[in-house]
Amino acid sequence: MIVGAAIIRDGRVLACARSAPPEVAGMYEFPGGKVEPGESETAALARECAEELAVRVEIGDRVGRDVRMAHGRSVLKVYTARLLHDDQPKALEHLAMRWLSAAELDTVTWLPADVPIVAALRPLLLAAP
């Protein structure tokens, strides 16, 4: 199981460009990664956000559906998240980061599995305070 965090701030979501492997480098994703054995999805997201972005987050609701990934062996689940304590994300493992508004979601190339999740995210960004 792969979990991703749709970190929302001021009606924008944080999109992160993968640095590796070469086939997907430069494509955008939600920060996250594999849930380790015995770890909750929420704990995995908090750990990955700390490792990849050096931020503390509060995990919220699911966004979109479970997406089965290309080789069928794993499932991607994305949750909304918000930054805590005014933490500012740093791209420790990503090539680039962008805060995208609903209107800007399609200005980057997302990993294929993320496309249906991004569609489900759009109305949430428009509704965000």
Ligand SMILES: Nc1nc2c([nH]c(=O)n2[C@H]2C[C@H](O)[C@@H](COP(=O)(O)OP(=O)(O)OP(=O)(O)O)O2)c(=O)[nH]1
């Ligand atoms: N983090 C993340 N991974 C995604 C997304 N969409 C998507 O297809 N993936 C895929 C890319 C990778 O094949 C896999 C996540 O692997 P990863 O390498 O980021 O995870 P990880 O940090 O736990 O990996 P590892 O280096 O510990 O093996 O899921 C997404 O939005 N976020």
